[in-house]
Amino acid sequence: MSSSKNSGTHGDTNGDTNGDPTGTVDRAFRAALYTDDDSALDTGASLLAADPATDTELARRGAEFVAQAWRRGWQPADVVRIVRRELDDTHVRLAAALIRAQAPDDRPRGPRWTAQLAQLEESDDNSPRADRFTHATAVLELYRLLLRLPALEPLEDPRQGHREARGDARMLGRIRALLAKAEATGFPEEAEALTAKAQELMARHSVDEALLDARAPAKDTPGACRIGVEPPYEQAKAVLLDAVATANHCRAVWNEPFAFSTVVGFEGDLAAVELLYTSLLVQAQSAMAKAEAAQRAGGRRRTKTFRQSFLAAYAHRVGDRLRTAAEAPVTDDLLPVLASREVAVTDRMERMFPRTTTTRLRGVSDEAGWTEGARAADRAQVGNRPRLSPRPE
Known part of the structure; x- marks a missing residue:
């Protein structure tokens, strides 16, 4: 410059x-x-x-x-x-x-x-x-x-309708408040419980939307948003975002050169992904700082490889926990609707990104970093939820 x-x-x-x-x-x-x-x-x-x-x-x-x-x-x-x-x-x-x-x-x-x-x-x-x-x-x-900005995949779909979702603001407000408390608390068990409750609300909201579709098929189609995946350690962060997206019925495609992932899904699910990913990332950064301080206190000097391995293990383990949480059963009448929504999300993603490649995590070589990251993910895990079924009219 x-x-x-x-x-x-x-x-x-x-x-x-x-x-x-x-x-x-x-x-x-x-x-x-x-x-x-x-x-x-x-x-x-x-x-x-x-x-x-x-x-x-x-x-x-x-x-x-x-x-x-x-x-x-x-x-x-x-x-x-x-x-x-x-x-x-x-x-x-x-x-x-x-x-x-x-x-x-x-x-x-x-x-x-x-x-x-x-x-x-x-x-x-x-x-x-x-x-x-x-x-x-x-x-x-x-x-x-x-x-010199190149063309990006357009996020707006000309076929997309906009169904009014009057409950979204209230639901997202509750989730945001839960995650803010999870980020602020110094007690791992409390953070785990708050994050689990937030994921439960996200799943409940997603099923509520599916119920609306079942009762009166909506005109809306999946949308898309971009979420920043900033360096350093962007690979591990992209893996974490992908896990959060998958658990919330979305698909994520990482654009490494421009430091973002495009997440495709229905609007309520997209908002849930943004909230949970941000919260888990904040929790990971806080846990990593504490783990590094403990390592230094023990006379062990940790470097970039420690942090890279920490975040990689955190993303991997959180993905396991989210997949388990996302497997909560639903009633048989909702299965076709949820399957239809998944097909719609996949179709939109493939139209936006006809060619994608898979990237393997690099630089994961510090055993202590991996162990500490996995422990942090265990503390941030989300729990199982009760069986979900239609609410009474």
Whole structure:
């Protein structure tokens, strides 16, 4: 990344703008956006810094880049995630501002999109703007990244309906509260009980949706969302997310280069996966920190291999526990409905991802890390549930 420079040292580029902001922006873009050369970036930033009249046109071009990202299948959270990974906090703030500015001109895209926009509002700050040259440099670096975003699998299905689920908000609120308590407690047994109760509510809600389908077949079809799977130890995290998705009647496909997994399923199940995966990951990080502290206290120095092995064992064992919990029986009249929903999820996943490959976990070589990770997963296990059957009318 180019170092910050004072715009006053670049006054020689202030000539020949001819009072045409559009032309100045075009020249800056030609100089900076199609190369990785820092000197070219400096040239473009100097042109923009020297001409304050370009600000409006520069913002308009930014909105176009954002709209182009949406057409390529990206969503607000995806853009912020990759900007944070590839650039820095200044660029994240710029990207968030662009997305918010473009939103009023965009078409309605559903509650998940709206929630992502709301998170941008929550994360905004009022950091003072840098000098014009530094600001222009950051803008061009951001635009250069946005320009190069490849196409992703679209998450919106044109055949998808939107059945109103008035109970979703209340149910998800209860699950979120249970998982927050599981994350906060310092007692493993309490965390286990709270997580088990949350998984039970998720399963109950999924069956309730199936009951609605059985009584009055719905028009909705499976949807999809992307969940960040951030380094380090992203392989183990992807395995954990896959286990959570499978236990909640969803399918997950990991995109390693862009640090996310796409999860396919019915909307209520998708929300449950997001909540449980986040909670289990928080619990894993807390348990791993405690295990490392105990190892250090015993005079044993642990490294990356310890943490990689810990998380791999945690993901593996949690997957076993979730599969056991997901095997709770249901009444015979619901089996065809649940099977139909599973077929629908698989069909949507295969249409989105006609080609997938299987990845094996790498770097699992620390026996102590594996043992401690398995123990942590045992403490976070979910329990069996009673037989599920239709509720009385």
